[in-house]
Amino acid sequence: MxxxxxxxxxxxxxxxxxxxxxxxxxxxxxxxxxxxxxxxxxxxxxxxxxxxxxxxxxxxxxxxxxxxxxxxxxxxxxxxxxxxxxxxxxxxxxxxxxxxxxxxxxxxxxxxxxxxxxxxxxxxxxxxxxxxxxxxxxxxxxxxxxxxxxxxxxxxxxxxxxxxxxxxxxxxxxxxxxxxxxxxxxxxxxxxxxxxxLERFSRDLSEEFLRRGFEEFSLKVEDNIIKEIADYFDGIPGWLTFAGNAYLNMRKIEEVKERAISIAKRELEHLIEEKSNVSQITGRRYKNTLRCLARGKNTWSSLLQCLQEEEGSTISSSVFDNIITNLEKLSIIKDYEFLDPIYKEAAKRLR
The missing domain is CATH 3.40.50.300 (P-loop containing nucleotide triphosphate hydrolases)
Structure with a gap:
């Protein structure tokens, strides 16, 4: 299946x-x-x-x-x-x-x-x-x-x-x-x-995957729903599989999105907790960096400025660079953009 x-x-x-x-x-x-x-x-x-x-x-x-x-x-x-x-x-x-x-x-x-x-x-x-x-x-x-x-x-x-x-x-x-x-x-x-x-599915492949998956359950889903799911989950097979299953149970696309964001948010919170075990300051800075990235701060200078405003203090460029490098190595971001759009939405909700 x-x-x-x-x-x-x-x-x-x-x-x-x-x-x-x-x-x-x-x-x-x-x-x-x-x-x-x-x-x-x-x-x-x-x-x-x-x-x-x-x-x-x-x-x-x-x-x-x-x-x-x-x-x-x-x-x-x-x-x-x-x-x-x-x-x-x-x-x-x-x-x-x-x-x-x-x-x-x-x-x-x-x-x-x-x-x-x-x-x-x-x-x-x-x-x-x-x-x-x-x-x-x-x-x-x-x-x-x-x-x-x-x-x-x-x-x-x-x-x-x-x-x-x-x-x-x-x-x-x-x-x-x-x-x-x-x-x-x-x-x-x-x-x-x-x-x-391994690369993401193209838009066409994502839609075909969803159609065939729904057909295995003898469910006819409207094209606009399939296109919306394919757009939102950006060709990542695991998310598309999750969305297909969730839609089978809920039949409401917004609830599917919310559940996915909740899962991604827990994963980001786990990362922040791991960094907080190093120090509370480190954990907080990772959280604030993720929030700033989610707001579209997609250059080195704008992201650093946002982080400093969140922290209410100056932050050395070496400390900041270390956070960005680690987020890239974790495959969460690349070139100051989230690699997974669900993580971006989840980062907006970090508190």
Missing amino acids: LFDERPKEKREDLFDRDNEILTIKNNIKRPLIVISGVRRIGKTSVLLVALNEIKENFILIDCRKLKENYGRKDLYSLFSQALSSKLSYLRDILERVRGISILGNYVEIKWKGREYLSLSDLLDNLNKKRLIIAIDEAQRLRGPMSNEVKDAIAHAYDYDKNLTFILTGSEVGLLHDLLDIDNENSPLYGRYYFELS
Whole structure:
């Protein structure tokens, strides 16, 4: 079903994206592939459909489960869950690896002590069979363990020819920061990776997606409603899917918009809360910057002036630049404009 809000796994449930699926298939033998795009653009769906059609064995590591200051225990827990999902394929390898125990259908990995298993050694053993290692929302690997992760990937890039890594990320700048291939001090310095950037649907594709989705529910929706939804949600598949489902239940376009704005507002408030954990001043400045951007302050000078008026104080250009850079790395804004129109509407309502 096109309006199924869960990640798609089969081609018949995925609208368009044929070229993107083919691109992944054609590059699947590369050591490192990156799939990037804004939130709700459909990265996980494209990844899963491609992997299921390639018909090669893969494990999926969902980094959304990682807390901000994760440790080795948290990271190894994700690998344990992922390896357990492919135990029937990997059992003969894993049974012989020091530091791994198999209890029933679950793989336990020693993350400290005498039998500690490093990520590089784990990957070397997995290399005994062909395996794709997909890491969803990989930018969340940034943090205290990031160099250890990158060391392992860099080692596998050079020596483990049976492994392919596919990394996805919706906070594109942070994902690039994680890889850091232009930094000579980074373990992945100089390594080439193939990047597939997912784009929004065109206006025509958005309308066709909505029509076909409504048809699956035998609902005839007027063209003006379809056009309004397509315009408002700006070609972002996740929002279009949300809007289709919400309209099926509400039949009132304004209520659909309001619910979407409410969701986006909660996400922005969560970001502000995270920054407030650093300091109340930092959290407040992010909130005021978002509000100023939503009012159309789309130049460096006008945005800084607006922020200073909100704060009632002067703000150094370096502090201001840091806020803008971080919002860009989070894929919330680009060139002083919101990448997602729903976030813009939500930012207007921040208090």
